[in-house]
Amino acid sequence: MRLTAAPALLAALALALAAPAAAQTRISIGIQQEPTALDPTIEATAAINVMVTQNIFETLTRVDRSGAVQPGLAESWEISDDGRTYRFHLHQGVAFHDGTPFTADHVLFSFERAMAEDSTNPRRIIFDPIESVEMIDEHTVEITLARPEAFFLFELARGPAIIVTPETVETNATRPVGTGPFMFDAWTRGDRLRFVKNPGHRNADEVALDMVEFRFIADPAAAAAALLAGELDAFPGFPAPELVAQFEADPRFTVQVGTTEGEVILAMNNARPPFDDIRARQAVSHAINREELIEGAMYGLAVPISSFYPPHGPAFVDLSDLYPHDPDRARALFEEAGILGDTLTLRPVPFPYGTRSAEIIQAQLGAAGMNVRIENVEWGFWLEEVFRNHNYDLTIVAHTESNDLGNFARDSYYWGYDSDAFRELWEAIRTETDDEARIALLQDAQRMVSEEAVLGYLFQLPLIGIFRDGVEGFWDSQPTLALPLAEVTVR
Amino acid sequence: MGYFLLRRTVGFLATLLTITVVVFAVMNILPGDPALTILGIEASEAALEALRQQLGLHDPVVVRYFRWVGAALTGDFGMSHAYRVSVAELVLERLPLTLSLAFGGMIATVVLALAMGIGAAANHRKAGDWGVMFLSQIGIAVPSFWAAMLLVLLFAVYLQWLPPGGFPGWSDPVAALRSLVLPIAALTFVQAAVLARVTRSAALEVMRLDYVRTARAMGYPRRRILWRHVLPNALVPIVTIVGLQFATLVTGTIVIENVFYLPGLGRLVFQAIANRDLPLVQALVTLFAVIVVTVNFLVDVIYVMIDPRLKTRA
Numbered sequence: 108m109r110l111t112a113a114p115a116l117l118a119a120l121a122l123a124l125a126a127p128a129a130a131q132t133r134i135s136i137g138i139q140q141e142p143t144a145l146d147p148t149i150e151a152t153a154a155i156n157v158m159v160t161q162n163i164f165e166t167l168t169r170v171d172r173s174g175a176v177q178p179g180l181a182e183s184w185e186i187s188d189d190g191r192t193y194r195f196h197l198h199q200g201v202a203f204h205d206g207t208p209f210t211a212d213h214v215l216f217s218f219e220r221a222m223a224e225d226s227t228n229p230r231r232i233i234f235d236p237i238e239s240v241e242m243i244d245e246h247t248v249e250i251t252l253a254r255p256e257a258f259f260l261f262e263l264a265r266g267p268a269i270i271v272t273p274e275t276v277e278t279n280a281t282r283p284v285g286t287g288p289f290m291f292d293a294w295t296r297g298d299r300l301r302f303v304k305n306p307g308h309r310n311a312d313e314v315a316l317d318m319v320e321f322r323f324i325a326d327p328a329a330a331a332a333a334l335l336a337g338e339l340d341a342f343p344g345f346p347a348p349e350l351v352a353q354f355e356a357d358p359r360f361t362v363q364v365g366t367t368e369g370e371v372i373l374a375m376n377n378a379r380p381p382f383d384d385i386r387a388r389q390a391v392s393h394a395i396n397r398e399e400l401i402e403g404a405m406y407g408l409a410v411p412i413s414s415f416y417p418p419h420g421p422a423f424v425d426l427s428d429l430y431p432h433d434p435d436r437a438r439a440l441f442e443e444a445g446i447l448g449d450t451l452t453l454r455p456v457p458f459p460y461g462t463r464s465a466e467i468i469q470a471q472l473g474a475a476g477m478n479v480r481i482e483n484v485e486w487g488f489w490l491e492e493v494f495r496n497h498n499y500d501l502t503i504v505a506h507t508e509s510n511d512l513g514n515f516a517r518d519s520y521y522w523g524y525d526s527d528a529f530r531e532l533w534e535a536i537r538t539e540t541d542d543e544a545r546i547a548l549l550q551d552a553q554r555m556v557s558e559e560a561v562l563g564y565l566f567q568l569p570l571i572g573i574f575r576d577g578v579e580g581f582w583d584s585q586p587t588l589a590l591p592l593a594e595v596t597v598r
Numbered sequence: 599m600g601y602f603l604l605r606r607t608v609g610f611l612a613t614l615l616t617i618t619v620v621v622f623a624v625m626n627i628l629p630g631d632p633a634l635t636i637l638g639i640e641a642s643e644a645a646l647e648a649l650r651q652q653l654g655l656h657d658p659v660v661v662r663y664f665r666w667v668g669a670a671l672t673g674d675f676g677m678s679h680a681y682r683v684s685v686a687e688l689v690l691e692r693l694p695l696t697l698s699l700a701f702g703g704m705i706a707t708v709v710l711a712l713a714m715g716i717g718a719a720a721n722h723r724k725a726g727d728w729g730v731m732f733l734s735q736i737g738i739a740v741p742s743f744w745a746a747m748l749l750v751l752l753f754a755v756y757l758q759w760l761p762p763g764g765f766p767g768w769s770d771p772v773a774a775l776r777s778l779v780l781p782i783a784a785l786t787f788v789q790a791a792v793l794a795r796v797t798r799s800a801a802l803e804v805m806r807l808d809y810v811r812t813a814r815a816m817g818y819p820r821r822r823i824l825w826r827h828v829l830p831n832a833l834v835p836i837v838t839i840v841g842l843q844f845a846t847l848v849t850g851t852i853v854i855e856n857v858f859y860l861p862g863l864g865r866l867v868f869q870a871i872a873n874r875d876l877p878l879v880q881a882l883v884t885l886f887a888v889i890v891v892t893v894n895f896l897v898d899v900i901y902v903m904i905d906p907r908l909k910t911r912a
Contacts (some may be wrong), residue, residue: 141865143680143873150680151638227649227651229637279681296681296691297861297869298765322764324859328747336754336762487630487874494639495631508640529897 131597132317134578136590139328139340141297141323148221153507156588157264158321162302163204164269164285165196166258167214170534172594174420174509174586176260180209180270180286181248190255190540191238197246202307203272204290211242217270218250230267255538257545258510263585276359283327288593297323302592314410315580315596327459335362338520340578340597342592345571346459348406354400354573363572364408365584369505370415371466373468375564376499378523381446388560390440391501392430395468395474401566404463409566414553415512417567417586426557437475450478455503456489459566464503468563497521505568510586512552515561524561575576606898610891616672617887618880622663625876630677632874643693653679665879676877680870686864686880695765696862699854700847702778703785707847708840710790715797720824722802730794739789742850746784746857753780763858781858785850789843796839800832809829833904841897845890 140154147156161169169179178184181195190191201209204424218240221228228234236256241249252259262268275284283291285567288310289302290534300321304314311319322339324330327347333339345351354360375382375391382388397411410418415425453469462483469479479501485534493499499521506514515524516533532552539545557564570585577598633649634641650656657665669676675685718730754762756894760780804810805828813823852864859865863882868880 141869143678143869143875145681149682150636151640224644225648225651227637227645227652229641229645231642231645232640295767295861296688297865298859322859323762325865326856326859329750329857329859332747332750332755332762333764336750336758338762338764471672485630486872487628487635490634490639491629511630 119593122324125481131577132315133320134146134316134318134339134340134592134595134597135322135338136318137324137333137339138321139323139325139330139344139346141325142300143296145283145294145300146279146289147251147269148217148228148271150278153588157590158300159283159287159584160266160269161287161589161591162289162319162593163283163291164266165287166264166266166268166270166495167197168211168264169591170261170264170340170587172582172584172586172591176508178500184260186540190538191252193250193252193259195227195248195250197248198309199246201286201309202306203275203286204284205272205275207272207274208272209272209286210245211248213272214238214248215242215271216273217268218269219226220276228267230265231266233262233265255540256397257537257539261509263517266588269415277365289319292318295299299323301522310593314593316592319592334575336574337575340575341572341595342574343362343570343572343581345573348569349406351406351408351571351573361574361576361578363570363581363583364516364576365570365582366410366417366419366568367505367507367568367585368417368509368511368587369507369568370408370412370417370511370563371409371464371505372415372504373464373565374499374502374504374522375562376497376501376521376523377561378497378525378555381449383449383502383523384444385560386440386444387446388563389430390437390444390475390559391472391563393437393440394472394477395430395563395565396432400464400467400470403467404460405569407573409569411566412564414557414564415515415562416549419567422546422553424553426553429557432498432561434471434475436443441476447476448478450480451500452482453479453501453503454484454489454493454527456505457483457486460505460506461503468501468503494521497523503565507568508590512549512556512584515552515556522561524559526555526559529555546584602629602898602902606895610895613891614884614887618667618884619663619878619884620657622666622876625879626659627748628874630874632876633720635872635874636680666877669751670881670884675881677880678870680873680875681878685877688788688878689863690884691865692861692866694768695860696851696855698778699781699785699851699860699862702782703847703850704840704844706782706786707789707793707843710786711793711797712836714790714794716801716824716829716894718794718798719805720820721829722805727798730798734791734794737787738831740788740797742784742788743853743857746781746854749780749784750857762826763860765860765862777858777860781854781860784857785847785854789847789850793836793839793843797832797836802834804828804832810894830904834901837897837900837904841893844893848886850891907911 138154140516142152142155144150144161145155156439163290165180167179167181169177180198182198183192184195187562197211203209218234220226222234235322236252238253239250243249269285272277288305288308290305292301292303294300302319304317322335330342333348334342350405351362355362375388377383401407401409401411412418412428416423454467463480469481472479487571493502513533514520516530534544536548536552539548572581580595632653633646637645639651665758678685678688681688714730718727721727750762753760761777768774810823810828813827851862852868855862855864867882870882
């Protein structure tokens, strides 16, 4: 009996395995940060941008998974020879989720709202270069800039530049209405947010998912448990690098480790002693051992940087030879600067990458003869005391914006770096419309801020995604803050 | 009794008033600008200024405080800065979960602790007593968040009997109850350990008294002596601890709601403080204070009920 039953059982099993698995149309996604409002034009929270940009809302342009600019609500555009006039041709037949037909009026409304005197748009700099926005006809808009702006099309793809309709602008924070491939369905604040497919979207045929549910799970251990218990299909921004090995060993899951635009830096307050002295900053640069730091703080899951530019970017130059790890050289430079043995305050941001890195940096600077006192502060405190009041010696933070080398050109920024040479260079970069020439200038800029040791450059913040086997299509890296679900499939 | 109630009510209002002043002051002294927290580090100064104007952050603290008190007295707790909806709406949508947790935890704690404590006392210096003492020692030593994580690993990850977290809402009562089992168990584990010890020693003390010996000598059944004569007279310290524990339970939900990602008041207050969402923090802390003070008040009333001697002193 046993002998005869076994082949039959095996055959049945083989059949079951061979049968094509039915495609699923719902997905449950874990998100660490809980949003308080769902409108990226009124709040900067990363999770808001991640969930709604490209899903609920659309922008004139769109950034794809490689970081390239693609058509969004504008199906094509022409740029004048002087690089100042952009003529956008809008998609026709597009409607907002409430049925309102999308026209050039909505572009004008959205831009004028963001540019208004009393606008609270968290990224008004997108609109700073704009001189005028004009409607040519129902489906054509012309935007004139005061000066050429190399990053303009990329910036237009960001959450704060979404196109909205005046009817729902007051309620988008709780019931967002856009033109995207998904529509808002329900939100239980603090627990879950549900989108459903927009059957009227122009690309609806290519969208595999009917329903998307986001679950908000802040605690890393709880996030791991939810995945292991089968509550979630995906956790695209998994918060705990220390738990990744466990999922890699588990055949039920796939792990993707990609990168974000976030440079993790050891910022030094260039405006006050001791880091107004370049020798002190050079000493810190020599004291940093990135390999050890990445191993200890990120479990090996990050790429080192040697300037303020992502290693996956087109203009990246490797400057790691500039200040190689050399504790003796660091000690000598601290001595030259006359601060050897002094105590420095390090106020990292209260996120795991920050607090963990802080302890290792403390030990590494200790090996070069410095005392570092770590002060763990809370996020609101960091924003006010470190970022606004510049009240710090050292801090560790990730700068997650794309194309953010321009931060070095800012007036009275919290780094305290003040260089007219850099400001000139940045002006040349942003107005250079030829790609190759701009890349060369971007490389000069990386060299400048690296040679002057303005900051300690640590590593590029990784993007860790954990997916149930059969879930495909999530971005492995995040060239801009978005999580386009139209490309995701579940088996 | 009338004088007692009046005195307690005056105390209650004075406590509330003090709490609102303290919270308002602390939230204003604490570094952190709500506008900066909402708009982030890329926001321009003009945008921050416009938002501060919108949120009414420019008026002096004292003016804002009295405006808040005035509105609160008419039942208007204002709008949340970060959520952009009324504070009342936010609190009401989360209150049922936190109350379910706290009351569920309290009932489970009392039932378990009384059974264990009385059982241990009845079996003084026997195996049952040692067993209860051992378990309660572990319960006291283990932090509730760690107990919670172990419960999740066992019952949600390995056995997959219960969900690891989240709350589907009361529209599906079975699913809602299922998702409350582990959080309540985690809360109960620690609280019941403390209460069981208190119950045991209170019961032991009463059992040494003459009237218990007399009852025994008269041949009353053991069980009847325990539940009818020992327990009622041991209740005063037990009720005191239960009252204190209820306050701990309400605040303990902050930790438990994080571990089980439950959308309750604990997580809301945590987020509100991080967001510098002043109207929300103010309302939540006041609400927590009301709950704690009310429970203390009820405890005092229960004292009088279980020990008539206190009536004359009150």
